[in-house]
Amino acid sequence: MQRQPLHLTTSAYDRLIAACREALPREACGIMTGEPDTGKIVDVTAIANVHPSPATAFAFAPDDWVKAYYRMQKSRQSLLGFFHSHPTSPPHPSTADELGIHSDDLFLSYWIISLQQPLQPELQVFYYMNGCFQPARWAIAD
Numbered sequence: 290m291q292r293q294p295l296h297l298t299t300s301a302y303d304r305l306i307a308a309c310r311e312a313l314p315r316e317a318c319g320i321m322t323g324e325p326d327t328g329k330i331v332d333v334t335a336i337a338n339v340h341p342s343p344a345t346a347f348a349f350a351p352d353d354w355v356k357a358y359y360r361m362q363k364s365r366q367s368l369l370g371f372f373h374s375h376p377t378s379p380p381h382p383s384t385a386d387e388l389g390i391h392s393d394d395l396f397l398s399y400w401i402i403s404l405q406q407p408l409q410p411e412l413q414v415f416y417y418m419n420g421c422f423q424p425a426r427w428a429i430a431d
């Protein structure tokens with residue numbers, strides 16, 4: 290399937306990187322939301338990571354997740370994807386990431402930000418299709 294690159298605004302990108310840095314040494318996690326028609330990501334909301342091993346895995350805090358969802362609906366945005374960071378490893382899905390997927394909704398994207406090189410965050414995005422993560426393209430567009 291050929292797809293357009295996923296787009297996010299400069300401010301969404303900046304929020305994403307900031308959220309990942311703020312969470313260190315834990316993994317950051319949260320949702321990517323935006324315009325339902327164009328699929329452009331305009332906002333990023335961090336959700337507290339309550340995983341027992343937060344440096345290497347993540348789990349959404351349920352109450353935070355509900356709040357983020359309502360906030361998204363209030364601003365008339367759609368859920369477009371999920372993000373999390375890898376504080377010390379490359380931006381590739383881990384086994385825990387594979388196990389954490391519960392839906393193969395083709396409209397959701399999975400963003401992984403590596404802070405392995407703190408001054409040069411590395412961002413990769415995936416779709417989950419046919420039982421595995423497939424890399425996708427992304428670009429900044431304002």
Ligand SMILES: [Zn+2]
Binds near residue numbers: 373374386
């Ligand atoms: Zn991961």
